[in-house]
Amino acid sequence: MQNFEYWNRTKIIFGKNTEQKVGEETLQYAEKDGTAFRVLLHHSGGSSVKSGLIGKVKDSLKAAGVGWVELDGVKPNPRLSKVYEGIELCRKEKLRFILAVGGGSVIDSAKAIAAGVPYSGDVWDFFERKASPSGALPVAVVLTIPAAGSESSVSTVITNEQGSWKRGLNAECIRPVFTIMNPELTYSLPAYQSACGICDMFAHIMERYFTKEPNVELTDELCEGTMRAIIRNARRIFSGGERDYSARAEIMWAGALAHNNLLSTGRVSDWASHAIEHELSALFDITHGAGLSIVFPAWIKYNIKEDTKRIARFAAKVWGVDGAYYDYEQAALEGIFRMKNFFKSLGLPVSFADAKLDTGKIPEMSKRAVTFGPIGQYRKLNEADVEAIYRLAAE
Amino acid sequence: MQNFEYWNRTKIIFGKNTEQKVGEETLQYAEKDGTAFRVLLHHSGGSSVKSGLIGKVKDSLKAAGVGWVELDGVKPNPRLSKVYEGIELCRKEKLRFILAVGGGSVIDSAKAIAAGVPYSGDVWDFFERKASPSGALPVAVVLTIPAAGSESSVSTVITNEQGSWKRGLNAECIRPVFTIMNPELTYSLPAYQSACGICDMFAHIMERYFTKEPNVELTDELCEGTMRAIIRNARRIFSGGERDYSARAEIMWAGALAHNNLLSTGRVSDWASHAIEHELSALFDITHGAGLSIVFPAWIKYNIKEDTKRIARFAAKVWGVDGAYYDYEQAALEGIFRMKNFFKSLGLPVSFADAKLDTGKIPEMSKRAVTFGPIGQYRKLNEADVEAIYRLAAE
Numbered sequence: 049m050q051n052f053e054y055w056n057r058t059k060i061i062f063g064k065n066t067e068q069k070v071g072e073e074t075l076q077y078a079e080k081d082g083t084a085f086r087v088l089l090h091h092s093g094g095s096s097v098k099s100g101l102i103g104k105v106k107d108s109l110k111a112a113g114v115g116w117v118e119l120d121g122v123k124p125n126p127r128l129s130k131v132y133e134g135i136e137l138c139r140k141e142k143l144r145f146i147l148a149v150g151g152g153s154v155i156d157s158a159k160a161i162a163a164g165v166p167y168s169g170d171v172w173d174f175f176e177r178k179a180s181p182s183g184a185l186p187v188a189v190v191l192t193i194p195a196a197g198s199e200s201s202v203s204t205v206i207t208n209e210q211g212s213w214k215r216g217l218n219a220e221c222i223r224p225v226f227t228i229m230n231p232e233l234t235y236s237l238p239a240y241q242s243a244c245g246i247c248d249m250f251a252h253i254m255e256r257y258f259t260k261e262p263n264v265e266l267t268d269e270l271c272e273g274t275m276r277a278i279i280r281n282a283r284r285i286f287s288g289g290e291r292d293y294s295a296r297a298e299i300m301w302a303g304a305l306a307h308n309n310l311l312s313t314g315r316v317s318d319w320a321s322h323a324i325e326h327e328l329s330a331l332f333d334i335t336h337g338a339g340l341s342i343v344f345p346a347w348i349k350y351n352i353k354e355d356t357k358r359i360a361r362f363a364a365k366v367w368g369v370d371g372a373y374y375d376y377e378q379a380a381l382e383g384i385f386r387m388k389n390f391f392k393s394l395g396l397p398v399s400f401a402d403a404k405l406d407t408g409k410i411p412e413m414s415k416r417a418v419t420f421g422p423i424g425q426y427r428k429l430n431e432a433d434v435e436a437i438y439r440l441a442a443e
Numbered sequence: 444m445q446n447f448e449y450w451n452r453t454k455i456i457f458g459k460n461t462e463q464k465v466g467e468e469t470l471q472y473a474e475k476d477g478t479a480f481r482v483l484l485h486h487s488g489g490s491s492v493k494s495g496l497i498g499k500v501k502d503s504l505k506a507a508g509v510g511w512v513e514l515d516g517v518k519p520n521p522r523l524s525k526v527y528e529g530i531e532l533c534r535k536e537k538l539r540f541i542l543a544v545g546g547g548s549v550i551d552s553a554k555a556i557a558a559g560v561p562y563s564g565d566v567w568d569f570f571e572r573k574a575s576p577s578g579a580l581p582v583a584v585v586l587t588i589p590a591a592g593s594e595s596s597v598s599t600v601i602t603n604e605q606g607s608w609k610r611g612l613n614a615e616c617i618r619p620v621f622t623i624m625n626p627e628l629t630y631s632l633p634a635y636q637s638a639c640g641i642c643d644m645f646a647h648i649m650e651r652y653f654t655k656e657p658n659v660e661l662t663d664e665l666c667e668g669t670m671r672a673i674i675r676n677a678r679r680i681f682s683g684g685e686r687d688y689s690a691r692a693e694i695m696w697a698g699a700l701a702h703n704n705l706l707s708t709g710r711v712s713d714w715a716s717h718a719i720e721h722e723l724s725a726l727f728d729i730t731h732g733a734g735l736s737i738v739f740p741a742w743i744k745y746n747i748k749e750d751t752k753r754i755a756r757f758a759a760k761v762w763g764v765d766g767a768y769y770d771y772e773q774a775a776l777e778g779i780f781r782m783k784n785f786f787k788s789l790g791l792p793v794s795f796a797d798a799k800l801d802t803g804k805i806p807e808m809s810k811r812a813v814t815f816g817p818i819g820q821y822r823k824l825n826e827a828d829v830e831a832i833y834r835l836a837a838e
Binding site for chain 1: 444445446447448449450451452453454455456457458459461626657658659660661664665667668669671672675676688689690692693696697700705708709
């Protein structure tokens with residue numbers, strides 16, 4: 049087991065009607081000098097408005113005496129231009145707190161704004177690894193889509209439209225201070241969005257699960273148990289359980305645990321599949337979760353000779369493949385087969401063809417994925433490896 | 444799933460040589476006005492001195508420019524008189540931070556002191572539920588015994604020698620700000636102490652696992668996985684693996700996760716077994732973990748008709764009892780049998796006779812256990828129930 053630090057400071061407020069607490073929770077971050085407290089209220093302007101959630105949030109802020117300036121229009125694969133707009137707005141209006149109401153895109157946009165406000169340079173520097181944020185405005189969240197895990201993570205991923213670069217930043221200072229999660233808010237999610245979210249959180253666990261660190265049994269158990277719970281509850285939701293509170297609640301809580309680093313304690317995570325996927329969603333603007341359901345099975349398959357036993361364990365513990373009837377490699381392949389079937393059952397693509405993606409872009413994407421050098425920790429991948437994985441996904 | 448708040452702010456610094464970081468971590472809590480920073484260094488004065496750990500901690504504090512006043516002599520089942528002494532010392536010396544170096548007893552003593560310093564009344568008020576702490580000094584930990592989970596919990600349990608009362612307090616303000624865990628520090632633990640610690644953390648999970656809340660599948664998975672990891676790694680340690688780093692590390696991390704409330708998210712915990720045990724250790728001064736290995740199997744057995752399926756699931760998922768060969772009740776009984784065997788294999792008592800406890804005290808203990816009314820949530824227990832459980836444990 050490797051040395052680690054684990055410090056998850058995000059206060060989770062979970063359950064029915066919890067969005068009504070947003071005002072009082074936010075107020076705790078008010079300046080103590082008695083000046084009026086105003087926050088940046090950041091959202092998509094779409095479903096969260098239509099559903100009445102933004103109205104409820106405003107009511108709660110108003111009741112607590114918290115003011116706000118609104119910035120909506122965040123899109124999936126959140127854009128750098130919107131981040132610049134948010135930074136300018138916070139500076140101009142002297143806002144010292146950001147409330148993100150939405151899913152991963154809104155939260156990631158909010159985090160980038162938060163890191164950018166106190167920085168004198170270009171916020172994109174952080175994503176190009178030219179600088180590290182030394183501080184950020186506090187960010188809080190009312191979550192509407194269980195997926196990215198951004199609600200209690202240190203990560204943000206932003207797309208720079210100039211050149212279609214999609215890049216990530218990890219920094220402790222952008223971890224949300226609190227996150228409100230009401231599973232009922234997810235009842236009305238379109239099925240495809242639920243499915244993409246489920247694949248995203250599942251992938252966050254797999255990135256942590258596939259490790260060459262021996263002796264991380266407790267963390268393995270936590271990963272496997274969370275994956276099993278996701279599979280079973282996803283099936284409940286997709287079998288007519290769109291309004292099944294407990295299934296929605298399990299999925300929502302799993303999404304946060306998947307990405308708060310509990311499931312990587314004592315080990316090094318991989319993240320190559322995420323990097324390989326980012327090229328897909330940067331180029332084709334496909335939803336991140338749908339890109340992952342294409343890339344991840346191919347990535348595992350590419351590693352099957354490299355670490356057969358680990359993948360066979362994954363097949364046994366997560367997919368119920370009975371190892372007694374197979375050799376390790378057969379068990380591993382059966383696990384991948386079942387995983388693809390699971391993704392398909394949620395309506396997700398598992399190949400380039402399923403999503404009608406142009407395989408002609410594979411050489412370009414392979415080159416871009418390794419811009420900063422080989423990717424991955426479980427197994428270092430160079431351009432040729434990445435291309436081979438895209439080819440497997442294209443089959 | 445019930446609504447919940449989950450907020451685990453303790454920074455965990457885990458791994459080899461991490462005790463060397465205690466000075467720099469502590470320094471972050473220094474007053475910013477430049478006055479000399481001195482802390483209360485609280486420990487048992489026993490093994491942590493002999494092992495050289497206290498010396499290393501002092502070296503690290505000195506290197507960081509942090510001063511200290513020492514208070515040692517904490518005993519297992521930590522005493523109120525020592526807490527009073529600590530409160531007085533902090534006030535007299537104007538100490539604003541407490542560093543606990545040791546196991547659960549030292550940490551619990553430190554927490555009680557921390558809550559008592561800013562309180563004008565008698566700190567025992569908190570334990571008699573006459574008052575709640577409105578604040579506390581920050582407490583930090585260098586952990587030497589994986590057991591109580593106090594290193595990242597909101598709990599402290601103190602024994603009032605006047606009348607042998609053992610009572611607990613839960614308050615967010617006493618949760619440690621950081622905890623340093625080096626599994627190597629546990630190599631030299633006496634086997635009996637390792638065993639008691641393992642039973643204690645196992646019991647913390649069972650108190651959370653036995654719930655009547657339906658649909659808490661993810662939390663169930665996390666509980667079951669952690670229990671399985673504890674069982675396997677305890678066996679490694681007790682099969683000649685006293686210096687097996689990874690086994691010690693898994694146990695140490697499991698002890699913290701067992702009691703930081705992750706494993707009770709979405710459900711109500713029970714805690715009757717702890718209350719029943721507290722009477723044992725208050726009266727007989729038996730180690731808490733050894734009291735639990737006597738009480739817990741009896742408590743489960745007492746509930747077997749009440750919730751046969753749940754206990755059968757516990758038997759199947761945690762103890763590998765194959766449900767196909769048994770009816771639910773038989774499976775449940777087999778699970779309890781295997782649990783007792785596990786405790787015995789660690790050298791722990793599983794009955795009054797094993798620990799040579801006087802069964803004549805059962806009526807008195809039963810009365811005292813329900814001083815504040817019926818105990819437990821999974822099933823409310825009155826005096827007669829508690830007595831029946833003690834009788835089962837006496838068999």
